[in-house]
Amino acid sequence: MDAVFEATVTAPVNIAVIKYWGKRDAALILPTNSSLSVTLSQDHLRTRTSIRASPAFVTDRLWLNGEEEAVSASKRLVNAITTARSLRAELERRQRQQQQGNVVPLSEWPLHICSENNFPTAAGLASSASGYAALVSALGALFELPQSASELSRVARVGSGSACRSMFGGFVAWQAGAADDGSDSLAVQVAGHQHWPELQALILVVSDQKKKISSTTGMQTTVETSELFAERVRTVVPKRMAAMQRAIADRDFASFAKITMQDSNQFHAVCLDTYPPIAYMNDASRSIADLVHAFNTALGRPAAAYTYDAGPNAVIYALEGDMRDLVELVTYCFPRPEDTTPEAFYPDPFGLLASPACAGQEVAAPKLAELAQSVGRFPAGTVRRIIHTTVGDGPRVLPSSQSLLNPDGLPR
Numbered sequence: 001m002d003a004v005f006e007a008t009v010t011a012p013v014n015i016a017v018i019k020y021w022g023k024r025d026a027a028l029i030l031p032t033n034s035s036l037s038v039t040l041s042q043d044h045l046r047t048r049t050s051i052r053a054s055p056a057f058v059t060d061r062l063w064l065n066g067e068e069e070a071v072s073a074s075k076r077l078v079n080a081i082t083t084a085r086s087l088r089a090e091l092e093r094r095q096r097q098q099q100q101g102n103v104v105p106l107s108e109w110p111l112h113i114c115s116e117n118n119f120p121t122a123a124g125l126a127s128s129a130s131g132y133a134a135l136v137s138a139l140g141a142l143f144e145l146p147q148s149a150s151e152l153s154r155v156a157r158v159g160s161g162s163a164c165r166s167m168f169g170g171f172v173a174w175q176a177g178a179a180d181d182g183s184d185s186l187a188v189q190v191a192g193h194q195h196w197p198e199l200q201a202l203i204l205v206v207s208d209q210k211k212k213i214s215s216t217t218g219m220q221t222t223v224e225t226s227e228l229f230a231e232r233v234r235t236v237v238p239k240r241m242a243a244m245q246r247a248i249a250d251r252d253f254a255s256f257a258k259i260t261m262q263d264s265n266q267f268h269a270v271c272l273d274t275y276p277p278i279a280y281m282n283d284a285s286r287s288i289a290d291l292v293h294a295f296n297t298a299l300g301r302p303a304a305a306y307t308y309d310a311g312p313n314a315v316i317y318a319l320e321g322d323m324r325d326l327v328e329l330v331t332y333c334f335p336r337p338e339d340t341t342p343e344a345f346y347p348d349p350f351g352l353l354a355s356p357a358c359a360g361q362e363v364a365a366p367k368l369a370e371l372a373q374s375v376g377r378f379p380a381g382t383v384r385r386i387i388h389t390t391v392g393d394g395p396r397v398l399p400s401s402q403s404l405l406n407p408d409g410l411p412r
């Protein structure tokens, strides 16, 4: 049987606590400022991608969540594939120079790429970060590239900026860099995924009818029109990057929480300062932020921290020991939609409640019960579902038995 040249990987989602917003070079995707994120567990959110190279294939083909898409339709996809191929071509040249026998010309063969998320696209969660990180990790594994994860993060970056941070687990900084060619604009790991095992995240998926402005378009308008933004880039972000790295190193949740919320708020403030203004948060998002502040006030310490990206969904970071209180409060104030089962609304993956059906029934802690009474209940379905997850590891290479491609090179 002929050898098969194929790799299958999974890659995680990341949620920034210091936001990337703004490019100084749109073609190379070079940011105006550094950013920092937390990688979330692949048990709950991940992209799986299989890539095969074969001289028998006619052209590059891509299947995304079961639908074929034209590779040539996405300039960013073409850029990422071309960059990875040129790294492979360099390796093949070196192998030939060293007269190593049997150099496989993978850089010249067409690719079949099949990619799937384990979360519904309709959930409104950004999939470009895990998607490009999976693509580039799979190409790295298939091409046996000698480059480090940081070096490969530059390739993920040309697909989507935030994707470079999904090349690592744990806590990850994207260093903005200064070089015009982007050589120093890459991701580095600040701390591994086991550094702060108590840190967890709740994703509150919020109903949204409005067609939102893409991050790509929105951030360029901000760069062009917001005066506040210039101040953010010049003075605020550098200070916060240092303070956030200290908070993570010290596992100092109070500082982590405050900086996370302030940075999310400032990101949404520069969006409103953009002309015409951009509003990503809606009434439900703002009510969740209010509830988090009320939760912290009731407990007398910063116990939870919200952050919002280019959409209305909330991500709330909290420590394991506070999660039960938080889940009880949130599910009481934001009851499950009538057409959704308890298991689909809040699957309770860590067994905090007696059963998922208990979500929204009781707020045990007296101070929080009082708070729940005063806030009351929002209409059922204001929050559509809740994903509870932890900090997670970086891209994983899977065995060929996990491939998404059949022996004929088409999707399973």
Ligand code: DP6
Binding pocket: 015, 016, 018, 019, 020, 021, 029, 035, 126, 128, 159, 160, 161, 162, 163, 215, 216, 308, 309, 310
């Ligand atoms: C608000 O990485 O999606 O999530 O580089 O144009 O693909 P492109 O943008 P993208 O922007 C993400 C912006 C953000 C903040 C963040 O993740 O840091």
